[in-house]
Amino acid sequence: MAIFLQLLFTGLGIGAIYALVALGFVLLIRAASVVNFGQGQFSMVGAYLLVVCFNVLGLPYLLSMLIAVILMAGFGVLFAGATYWPLRHRGGLPVIISTIGASIFLENIVLVLYGPSPEVLPGLFDSPGIQVGPVFMDSQYLSILVSATLLVILQYVIFEKTLLGKKLQATSQDKEMASLLGIPVAMMILITFAYSAALGGLAGMLVAPVLFVSVGMGGLIALKAFAANIIGGYGSIPGAILGGLALGVAETMGASYISVPYKDAFAFFMLLMFLMVRPQGLFGEKISEKA
Amino acid sequence: MLITRRTTILGTALAAATPLRFARGAEETIKIGGIVPVTGPAAEAGRFMQNGAAMALEAINAKGGVLGKKMEWVTEDDATTNPGAVLGFSRLVSRGDCVAYTGSIRSTQVQAIAPDVLKAAKPVMFGGTNTGLTAAGNPWLFRCRPNDSYSGRVIADFGAKTLAKKKWAIVHSTDAFGSGGMQSLVENLEKMGIKPVLVQGYTNQQTDFTPVVLAVKSAEPDVIGSYFTFENDLGIFARQLRQLGVQAPWVGSPSIINTTALNLAGRSLFGTYGIADYTPDSSPEAGTYAADYTKRYKAAPDNQSTWIYDGLMILARAMNDAKSTEPQAVRKAIIAIKGFKGTEGTYNFDEKGDGLRGYNVVKNEAGKIVFDKHIEFND
Structure with a gap:
């Protein structure tokens, strides 16, 4: 039982990171019908920005995070300008390819600018963690879980309770109708890119003390986050969160109780099962409903 | 031809590049091809490796080089992946002007290029420690670290x-x-x-x-x-x-x-x-190398740079001993090396291609x- 609880805690911690990145995926799918394969690299860039602010410039940790998140939002707009805007009338595929290209570009530009040496970032708290009964709770995993919960609540409030949120939702549901109602669709899409980049960057900053900051860290997370997105339901917000958590728990449990070397296989086996048995995912809409 | 800003820039760039190419072509060098992880998870290790190689080349060329010519190390990125290693190695082979090669410190990548090494039929110095790599009977693989x-x-x-x-x-x-x-x-x-x-x-x-x-x-x-x-x-x-x-x-x-x-x-x-396999206190050679490396790169060296340093030194020594770059002659000269004091230890190559038999x-x-x-x- 002790082992089970320990695995559950770690699985949820890792799952929360998948969920945050998956959330970034979902927002862009809904707002701009774009699958952004640079989402993982947003996390990597975010983590490096934190390294620059905290390790290099020596600013306080929370201020560094705040600055990095703001910079990431701006970076999201730039990213949209480069990958999405010029190709927005050409359908989904060219944009997807251009985000793949941008992701490769980002990894290599960071490699050139910052070098290949992995960086170490301390956690939000000095203490390594707390022992609760048989479970050791790593302080960074706790920070991740708390931050993810707060972000989900914040996102709910923005989308459901504010006018901006309603406009964003309207844009994601039907761009033509939204623009007829006087909603600045282009602006809404740019805001979504900015939010999605900030979210991805924050996920990277939160996971950095656990995984270290390296150029390849984004790819590692993004693939699982994308799988989480399919499992939860393509384009579904609660689906992305639950899918991410489920994936994190499933691979940790699978690794421990069945086989460690097949850990990654569990995540993708789960993805395959969903694609075969329930392709719309946990919360996905049936395609016919969207017509 | 219309002279526009673009053609002017292009022309200037070409003009600037041309003498450089001639200058390079003027001096003939002994070329060793090497795959290096410049990108991917081992990119950091790749930098150590490049540092070690640069130090070896400088030491070799300061002592007159190989057969009266300077030794040069031409590289391709292996992206820290097996396909990357295979692709990089085949690019080096298809250049046609390399007389020997250096491989990877990662066994899995050496294993990946092993069939192509057999086809290329030229000595390859490597650092991977999987025992099977030299035991499989490939006569061209030479290990510069003790095996597993x-x-x-x-x-x-x-x-x-x-x-x-x-x-x-x-x-x-x-x-x-x-x-x-x-x-x-x-x-x-x-x-x-x-x-x-x-x-x-x-x-x-x-x-x-x-x-x-x-x-x-x-x-x-x-x-x-x-x-x-x-x-x-x-x-x-x-x-x-x-x-x-x-x-x-x-x-x-x-x-x-x-x-x-x-x-x-x-x-x-x-x-x-x-x-x-490498530690600065294990021998005077290791100590001198560490001091020199730290002075140049402001970092402590580790085995990521020492095996390639030794590998290039051994190649230079073997070619000078053999008075030739002909692959079979170089191979025989490497196997004949006994008691060569490198940074990793004292090398005594056997027929299989293993040079070292001890650890610290x-x-x-x-x-x-x-x-x-x-x-x-x-x-």
Whole structure:
């Protein structure tokens, strides 16, 4: 039982990171019908920005995070300008390819600018963690879980309770109708890119003390986050969160109780099962409903 | 032709580039082709490797080079992947002007290029330690580090005899390096009548090691032996191991004491033992190299740079001994090398292509790597 609880805690911690990145995926799918394969690299860039602010410039940790998140939002707009805007009338595929290209570009530009040496970032708290009964709770995993919960609540409030949120939702549901109602669709899409980049960057900053900051860290997370997105339901917000958590728990449990070397296989086996048995995912809409 | 700003820039660029090309072509060099991880998870290690190679070339060329010409090392990125290594190596071979090559420190990539090495039929110096690489009968592979049959023997010997521990848990990467090392360690422990209580593999580039750590914890070992390929994995494992309260002594393969791992894992590795093919205190040659490297690059060297340094030095020596760059003659000259004092140890090549047969045992004392002893085998 002790082992089970320990695995559950770690699985949820890792799952929360998948969920945050998956959330970034979902927002862009809904707002701009774009699958952004640079989402993982947003996390990597975010983590490096934190390294620059905290390790290099020596600013306080929370201020560094705040600055990095703001910079990431701006970076999201730039990213949209480069990958999405010029190709927005050409359908989904060219944009997807251009985000793949941008992701490769980002990894290599960071490699050139910052070098290949992995960086170490301390956690939000000095203490390594707390022992609760048989479970050791790593302080960074706790920070991740708390931050993810707060972000989900914040996102709910923005989308459901504010006018901006309603406009964003309207844009994601039907761009033509939204623009007829006087909603600045282009602006809404740019805001979504900015939010999605900030979210991805924050996920990277939160996971950095656990995984270290390296150029390849984004790819590692993004693939699982994308799988989480399919499992939860393509384009579904609660689906992305639950899918991410489920994936994190499933691979940790699978690794421990069945086989460690097949850990990654569990995540993708789960993805395959969903694609075969329930392709719309946990919360996905049936395609016919969207017509 | 219309002269526009673009054609002017293009023309200037071409004009600027041309004399450079001629200047390069004017001096003929002896070219050694090398694959290097410039990108991918081992890019950091790749930089150490390039530093080591640069130092070797400078030393070689300062002493008159090879057969009266300067030695040059031309490289291709292997992206730290097996397909990348194969592609990079084939690019080097298709240049047609390389007389020998350098491979990777990662066994899995050496294994990947081995069939092409056989076809290229020129000497390849490499640093991967999987025993099978030289045992498979490929006459062109020459190893500049001791192989894993020795690393397994030294880990087993040190843990079971010096530390007197009998309950072993072994954690290893499932790639060619990790599995080979694990097999060697298990065999050597079995020779001493010890059966490990846990043998746990993991795949490279993990986000979390809790399942592995919990497996180790429930096995209640009194010593841990490990073969980690990447420092990121080692760092995450080490931290989670200590967090979840496992304090058993730990004897690791060389990655446990390399500079990147020490930086990433910090305190979690204090008190661990590592076996090291390279350590500055093991010989005067190793000491001089360390001082020189630190002076140039403001960092401590590790085995990522020493094997390539030795490899290039050995190639230069063999070509000068053979008075030729003809592959068979160079091969014979390498095998004839006896008692060559390199940074990694004293090289005595055998027919299979293994140059070294010993390891150093070192201890991590609060982040400082302290030389304990050298264990050399004669068979």
